[in-house]
Amino acid sequence: MDVVIGIAEKIVLSCIITIGWCLMFTLPKPYIRHAMLVTAVGVGIKYSMLNAEIHLAVSTFFGAMVGSFLGVYFAQQCKLPPKALIVPSLICMMPGITAYKAMVSMVQIGYFGFSMDLFVLMMSYFFDAIFVISALVLGLSIPGILFYRRKPIV
Numbered sequence: 001m002d003v004v005i006g007i008a009e010k011i012v013l014s015c016i017i018t019i020g021w022c023l024m025f026t027l028p029k030p031y032i033r034h035a036m037l038v039t040a041v042g043v044g045i046k047y048s049m050l051n052a053e054i055h056l057a058v059s060t061f062f063g064a065m066v067g068s069f070l071g072v073y074f075a076q077q078c079k080l081p082p083k084a085l086i087v088p089s090l091i092c093m094m095p096g097i098t099a100y101k102a103m104v105s106m107v108q109i110g111y112f113g114f115s116m117d118l119f120v121l122m123m124s125y126f127f128d129a130i131f132v133i134s135a136l137v138l139g140l141s142i143p144g145i146l147f148y149r150r151k152p153i154v
Helices: 002-024 029-051 056-078 082-093 096-112 116-147
Strands: none
Touching (some): 002 082, 029 056, 029 082, 056 082, 056 116, 082 116, 096 116
């Protein structure tokens, strides 16, 4: 039960972030609920997979991909460009904490001097952030590759 409450809490907080990004991207008011639904599904999948002990990058990929498919569907229904719904909805999946920890480790190496432990920690955070960003980009691009091709796949 605690797991479900934790996931619901993360979904609600992510939806609050989505509202802010929708306002910054000037998404019309009637479509904000669609963006919040995309956020809820994408973030819910991501954190459900994380609770099943699946790697952060893999869970981010599947959450972004499903959210992106849902965003394309809603964008076609609402006659909006897909990126207008997808980007503000899934921007909350960016790896801010891991990137911040990588930068802090880098500053600590500069301040305290080189230490192999700090270097390994910095590189670990750095690669985690890079892999999550790559998974997010791949998950967001798959619907565009499948639906908006000018040439047939085969």
